[in-house]
């Protein structure tokens with residue numbers, strides 16, 4: 001009953017994880033296997049008030065679906081995430097090229113309109129991760145210096161992508177995770193005690209993560225593997241480049 005009471009509330013994921021452990025410990029006097037203890041890596045205090053996955057990405061080919069990696073089989077989109085604080089909204093990897101589709105998905109998943117987005121952060125230069133960037137002309141466009149340079153030389157957008165500061169709004173860390181491309185970076189933030197990491201293609205999907213495998217397009221496999229280990233050490237919740245978010249167990 002106690003468990004149902006916890007799960008029946010609208011508590012956040014962090015609260016459910018800790019509450020689950022607490023409830024089990026209370027009922028049995030010790031931790032049991034039904035509720036494994038997951039030590040959380042994030043801080044309770046945070047300027048982040050909300051975060052949402054706007055589009056759940058997919059791959060152009062997926063080895064875990066029995067597909068060959070020789071050729072693209074599906075239209076690809078990446079996972080787009082919005083991270084919000086009291087006075088800011090940061091979009092990571094705008095996926096949809098069609099501006100009305102991008103605005104519609106943003107509205108449908110967050111209630112926001114494109115003008116609400118203050119910053120667009122692009123994890124790396126592959127086109128599917130910034131296809132929808134022009135829907136946000138008033139936002140600051142950021143990426144690592146290497147990624148910004150690549151995008152600015154290959155795309156003819158209405159303005160340049162700028163090198164990102166190390167932190168956004170004193171609440172979101174820009175964390176280099178090279179390997180998939182040299183300039184790949186993700187965003188890490190605290191949310192109710194959880195450390196959330198929005199990875200881009202450093203983590204392709206949950207299946208790739210479970211097997212510890214890099215997506216075949218990674219430029220440097222060894223470096224990419226080191227970056228995955230770095231993410232594993234600091235993240236409770238992982239938002240991959242082409243899948244829904246999941247818990248780092």
Ligand SMILES: [Zn+2]
Nearest residue numbers: 124126180201
């Ligand atoms: Zn990529």
